[in-house]
Amino acid sequence: MLDAYAxxxxxxxxxxxxxxxxxxxxxxxxxxxxxxxxxxxxECGLEVTGGTRVQFKVQYYMYALAFVIFDVExxxxxxxxxxxxxxxxxxxxxxxxxxxxxxxxxxxEWKKGALEWA
Amino acid sequence: xxxxVKQLVRDLSIPSPGDITRPALAGERETMVLNMGPxxxxxHGVLRLVVELDGETVVNVAPDIGYLHTxxxxxxxSKTYQKxxxxxxxxxxxxxxxxxxxxxxxxxxxxxCTVPERATTVRVLLVELQRISSHLVWLGTHALDxxxxxxxxxxxxxxxxxxxxxxxxxxxxxxTSYFRVGGLAYDVPPEFPAAVQALLAIMPERIDEYExxxxxxxxxxxxxxxxxAIDTASAIALGVTGPALRAxxxxxxxxxxxxxxxxETYEFAVPIARNGDIYDRxxxxxxxxxxxxxxxxxxxxxxxxxxxxxxxxxxxxIAPPPKSEITHSxxxxxxxFKLWTEGFKPPRGDTLAAIESPRGELATYIVxxxxxxxxxxxxxAPSFVxxxxxxxxxxxxxxxxxxxxxxxxDPVLGEVDR
Amino acid sequence: MNRTIVIxxxxxxxxxxxxxxxALNHAIIxxxxxxxxxITMMLQVWVERRLIARMQDRLGPNRVGPEGxxxxxxxxxxxxxxxxxxxxxxxxxxxxxxxxxxxAPIAMMLAVLPWGRGLVAVDLEVGVLYIAAVSSISGVGLxxxxxxxxxxxxxxxxxxxxxxxxxxxxxxxxxxxxxxxLTGGMSLARMPExxxxxxxxxxxxxxAPDLGLGWFIFTPVxxxxxxxxxxxxxxxxxxxxxxxxxxxSEIVAGYMTEYSGMKFAVFYIAQYLLNFALAVLSxxxxxxxxxxxxxxxxxxxxxxxxxxxxxxxxxxxxAWGLFMLMVVIRAAVPRLRVDQLMSFAWxxxxxxxxxxxxxxxxxxxxxxxxxxxxxxxxxxxGLAPWQRIGVAALVTAVINLGATRWVLRINRAPAAAPVxxxx
Numbered sequence: 001m002l003d004a005y006a007x008x009x010x011x012x013x014x015x016x017x018x019x020x021x022x023x024x025x026x027x028x029x030x031x032x033x034x035x036x037x038x039x040x041x042x043e044c045g046l047e048v049t050g051g052t053r054v055q056f057k058v059q060y061y062m063y064a065l066a067f068v069i070f071d072v073e074x075x076x077x078x079x080x081x082x083x084x085x086x087x088x089x090x091x092x093x094x095x096x097x098x099x100x101x102x103x104x105x106x107x108x109e110w111k112k113g114a115l116e117w118a
Numbered sequence: 119x120x121x122x123v124k125q126l127v128r129d130l131s132i133p134s135p136g137d138i139t140r141p142a143l144a145g146e147r148e149t150m151v152l153n154m155g156p157x158x159x160x161x162h163g164v165l166r167l168v169v170e171l172d173g174e175t176v177v178n179v180a181p182d183i184g185y186l187h188t189x190x191x192x193x194x195x196s197k198t199y200q201k202x203x204x205x206x207x208x209x210x211x212x213x214x215x216x217x218x219x220x221x222x223x224x225x226x227x228x229x230x231c232t233v234p235e236r237a238t239t240v241r242v243l244l245v246e247l248q249r250i251s252s253h254l255v256w257l258g259t260h261a262l263d264x265x266x267x268x269x270x271x272x273x274x275x276x277x278x279x280x281x282x283x284x285x286x287x288x289x290x291x292x293x294t295s296y297f298r299v300g301g302l303a304y305d306v307p308p309e310f311p312a313a314v315q316a317l318l319a320i321m322p323e324r325i326d327e328y329e330x331x332x333x334x335x336x337x338x339x340x341x342x343x344x345x346x347a348i349d350t351a352s353a354i355a356l357g358v359t360g361p362a363l364r365a366x367x368x369x370x371x372x373x374x375x376x377x378x379x380x381x382e383t384y385e386f387a388v389p390i391a392r393n394g395d396i397y398d399r400x401x402x403x404x405x406x407x408x409x410x411x412x413x414x415x416x417x418x419x420x421x422x423x424x425x426x427x428x429x430x431x432x433x434x435x436i437a438p439p440p441k442s443e444i445t446h447s448x449x450x451x452x453x454x455f456k457l458w459t460e461g462f463k464p465p466r467g468d469t470l471a472a473i474e475s476p477r478g479e480l481a482t483y484i485v486x487x488x489x490x491x492x493x494x495x496x497x498x499a500p501s502f503v504x505x506x507x508x509x510x511x512x513x514x515x516x517x518x519x520x521x522x523x524x525x526x527x528d529p530v531l532g533e534v535d536r
Numbered sequence: 537m538n539r540t541i542v543i544x545x546x547x548x549x550x551x552x553x554x555x556x557x558x559a560l561n562h563a564i565i566x567x568x569x570x571x572x573x574x575i576t577m578m579l580q581v582w583v584e585r586r587l588i589a590r591m592q593d594r595l596g597p598n599r600v601g602p603e604g605x606x607x608x609x610x611x612x613x614x615x616x617x618x619x620x621x622x623x624x625x626x627x628x629x630x631x632x633x634x635x636x637x638x639x640a641p642i643a644m645m646l647a648v649l650p651w652g653r654g655l656v657a658v659d660l661e662v663g664v665l666y667i668a669a670v671s672s673i674s675g676v677g678l679x680x681x682x683x684x685x686x687x688x689x690x691x692x693x694x695x696x697x698x699x700x701x702x703x704x705x706x707x708x709x710x711x712x713x714x715x716x717x718l719t720g721g722m723s724l725a726r727m728p729e730x731x732x733x734x735x736x737x738x739x740x741x742x743x744a745p746d747l748g749l750g751w752f753i754f755t756p757v758x759x760x761x762x763x764x765x766x767x768x769x770x771x772x773x774x775x776x777x778x779x780x781x782x783x784x785s786e787i788v789a790g791y792m793t794e795y796s797g798m799k800f801a802v803f804y805i806a807q808y809l810l811n812f813a814l815a816v817l818s819x820x821x822x823x824x825x826x827x828x829x830x831x832x833x834x835x836x837x838x839x840x841x842x843x844x845x846x847x848x849x850x851x852x853x854x855a856w857g858l859f860m861l862m863v864v865i866r867a868a869v870p871r872l873r874v875d876q877l878m879s880f881a882w883x884x885x886x887x888x889x890x891x892x893x894x895x896x897x898x899x900x901x902x903x904x905x906x907x908x909x910x911x912x913x914x915x916x917x918g919l920a921p922w923q924r925i926g927v928a929a930l931v932t933a934v935i936n937l938g939a940t941r942w943v944l945r946i947n948r949a950p951a952a953a954p955v956x957x958x959x
Binding site for chain 3: 003004006007008010011012014015016018019020022023025026027029030031032033034036038039040041042043044060063064066067070071074077078081082084085087088089092095096099103106110115116
Binding site: 043044046059060 | 153154155156157158166173
């Protein structure tokens with residue numbers, strides 16, 4: 001078991017090296033002739049108007065909130081799913097109640113328009 | 119002006135870029151300003167749109183044009199009428215023959231010259247082919263802007279065949295300058311009917327093929343239906359013409375309503391739709407392609423029935439004599455010399471010739487001061503006028519819709535900026 | 537320390553300390569997987585370009601090497617020589633690190649995938665959770681790219697990609713949950729083993745041959761789950777019709793707008809690798825993984841190595857098939873809009889995925905529980921396993937079909953068909 005995680009650890013280092021190798025190789029190989037014009041921000045060939053650090057629309061965060069709720073739900077569901085085969089009717093009913101509450105939440109969000117992009 | 123019309127004009131007024139780039143006032147919602155263009159994949163040339171965004175929703179759009187200004191109208195003033203023709207190819211570079219036709223018709227009106235029927239028939243045939251090829255570019259780029267990339271390549275396959283026909287008749291694929299004052303530059307070659315027939319034979323099923331990919335595609339419907347809709351009254355108030363106007367349910371087509379080149383003798387329908395949204399513009403243009411195929415077929419039949427004959431007016435003051443005459447006719451040589459050194463002199467006056475180009479009403483206005491060069495040439499360019507409806511259509515939609523919207527108006531920036 | 541010492545340590549492996557041997561072992565396997573991944577990515581690009589060209593009546597790259605197969609290598613060399621441009625306004629380090637943060641987690645997905653019979657790098661007990669956890673880290677890289685570039689298009693692209701990734705992650709994980717219910721474990725390595733036998737009934741009929749076709753996709757739960765999973769995989773992998781974060785016609789190149797040269801290539805690699813990993817994952821979970829006709833037969837005949845090879849071939853065949861399906865979809869359909877994309881995830885896929893979990897729970901109850909576990913409500917003890925599977929298939933098929941129709945109905949927009957009337 002521990003060996004499995006040791007492998008994941010080694011793989012993590014390897015996975016970090018994986019993008020680094022071409023990046024570093026390219027850094028050594030490529031020409032470096034930067035000019036101020038090249039380093040301009042791309043804005044369709046014009047001077048930048050307005051900043052990018054602006055208030056962003058709240059709708060993105062509504063989705064993020066919905067995501068957090070359902071992601072946490074899934075974390076609860078997985079252990080249940082693994083043990084489910086041995087638990088019997090009680091597990092089915094208990095989890096049904098849990099899911100139904102969440103489904104009500106989804107329906108509420110839906111009806112309130114939190115899932116609309118406007 | 120009645121109050122309603124005043125209100126309409128105020129509602130439809132076009133914002134300037136400065137309205138959008140000014141900093142937000144205290145208490146105003148902070149919005150993001152996005153420059154779409156001039157260097158952008160889907161502004162179809164060098165259109166610049168200053169877009170005010172709230173998240174991804176378009177609050178306001180200001181088109182900023184002029185990046186492709188080439189001074190075509192002004193340059194034409196310093197060229198003789200024959201030479202100025204070449205400039206017209208370069209305005210709407212997706213439909214050079216339509217521009218040629220509009221200009222040539224205007225000059226012919228000034229001169230009061232008649233055109234042989236063979237030339238008129240070839241003109242109709244080629245202009246309709248041009249309409250198909252222009253609509254194919256529109257269809258391809260429109261689909262490509264919504265990431266349906268295959269339609270683009272299918273459409274360009276057929277467009278290639280149409281350009282081959284243009285090359286066959288004029289030697290050039292795009293900038294043909296094939297129509298001349300008084301007729302055509304040269305007669306069509308013997309291979310011409312067969313080439314057109316080959317194209318017309320495949321075209322209907324090829325159009326079916328594009329439609330199979332798009333017309334009933336649920337994603338395509340979702341992306342285009344109900345987006346950028348405009349009603350007939352606003353469209354007319356904004357001067358919108360062409361497929362965009364017909365998509366609102368108003369059947370107005372100069373080929374039928376103010377016929378030229380004998381269009382009244384051809385059988386064709388003017389397709390319209392109801393809602394004036396992107397999808398309806400799509401339907402109208404696709405249906406127009408089918409109608410153009412019908413017109414082409416009729417024109418080709420007439421051309422074959424006419425048999426060989428003159429392809430340019432016999433008035434030697436307007437059209438040059440054939441080369442064969444020049445070697446043994448003194449008079450012909452003089453005509454030739456006069457035409458190419460001085461040109462012809464239309465009487466003083468002004469004229470307007472309007473045609474239905476693939477994008478809408480294309481009119482050429484010429485003022486003649488009696489000299490061999492036009493005093494003033496002006497194009498009523500459909501792309502330019504249609505573009506001013508864009509802010510009105512785009513508000514409240516998303517950035518992604520804006521892209522589809524530009525494509526559906528099918529602007530050609532060469533024509534907008536001239 | 538010089539080179540000879542390292543080599544001697546590998547050669548004289550008994551004298552090296554145990555942890556070092558293990559670490560080297562792991563490193564070699566990791567290296568093989570990652571290099572395999574890099575080669576796969578190059579092949580993917582070539583296959584995609586050639587296949588899409590074929591669909592579009594053109595040739596595609598056909599000059600570099602036979603049939604243009606070396607095109608990706610030529611492109612790679614070009615990338616190495618391209619100048620790297622960091623915009624003045626950019627947040628330098630965030631901008632630089634973004635590609636690494638985007639690629640590394642996706643590469644880590646390769647660690648737990650079972651490649652063939654006995655060909656598993658590591659059998660994690662929590663394989664499914666690991667995949668879900670690791671793959672979502674890569675979204676941070678995209679956000680870093682968009683934010684760090686300080687470019688309007690990049691920021692919009694990053695916002696879009698995050699919204700898309702989180703929206704589709706939920707149905708994706710819940711679709712996997714249905715299969716976890718069926719298998720009773722989260723180990724990815726065990727999933728193909730449980731998909732032996734014949735379609736639908738698996739190994740439950742005594743005496744039936746092991747065709748290696750007991751794939752979950754043949755069960756109603758697996759079918760709906762598989763479809764949801766594949767759609768989510770398209771969205772997570774940013775494939776058309778879900779390639780909205782980098783919609784070139786709208787926001788130029790999305791979060792990659794300010795990237796050039798090798799940094800751009802790293803994003804590109806990440807994307808193709810993610811596509812491939814998701815294709816393999818779909819194959820493993822729903823299409824029987826390395827199971828296929830002949831594998832069990834070879835193994836029974838004592839040809840273990842041959843069976844492993846055949847099983848690897850089966851897996852690659854399925855994964856490439858799924859990847860090609862993605863390419864075909866790209867050539868055929870337009871792109872969705874961002875709001876339609878979000879509502880598709882939350883209003884279509886999420887309810888369906890939840891219903892599918894209920895179906896899976898019922899399936900397990902109907903096929904595995906005794907009457908006591910049913911609280912003596914259902915007298916199911918007398919039936920043979922295959923009969924119980926038949927009943928379960930019927931019940932879940934009805935539920936899933938009904939749910940699909942219901943979800944499609946509640947989401948139907950009022951249709952107004954405009955007609956072209958010749959005037």
